[in-house]
Amino acid sequence: MTAEGREAPYAPTPGTLVVDTGRADRLGEFRGVAGPYWSLRPVGGGPEWEAEPGAVRRATRAERLHAELERWNARSRGERL
Template identity: 45%
Template structure:
């Protein structure tokens, strides 16, 4: 998995693919994908990726 930052607004996203000249990103914690121009994609700091993934795992593990 590859994670990047959309430098236009600072959102962290997982690269899902490429479509029509755009990079398709999905939030680490789930949700709707969005399109990002390739020149607006930046490297995601490892600490940000780890925090987002741990947050997602913790949310998935909560009892109803």
């Protein structure tokens, strides 16, 4: 259940790209369920954050392609993700 008393949506598969609409449409990778929240990680790495499941949506095709391009660019610069 969410804080509003609604049933939480079905959790996506770990690694799925999602958008946290509760944080200015922040793109992240679904990592898992942490109590009543979902744990998300920035696509380029960094600290995970928790999101309300009801405020998370699947990333659009364009958002997924943009994230993949960012990963490839980081790899070409020798950055580890």
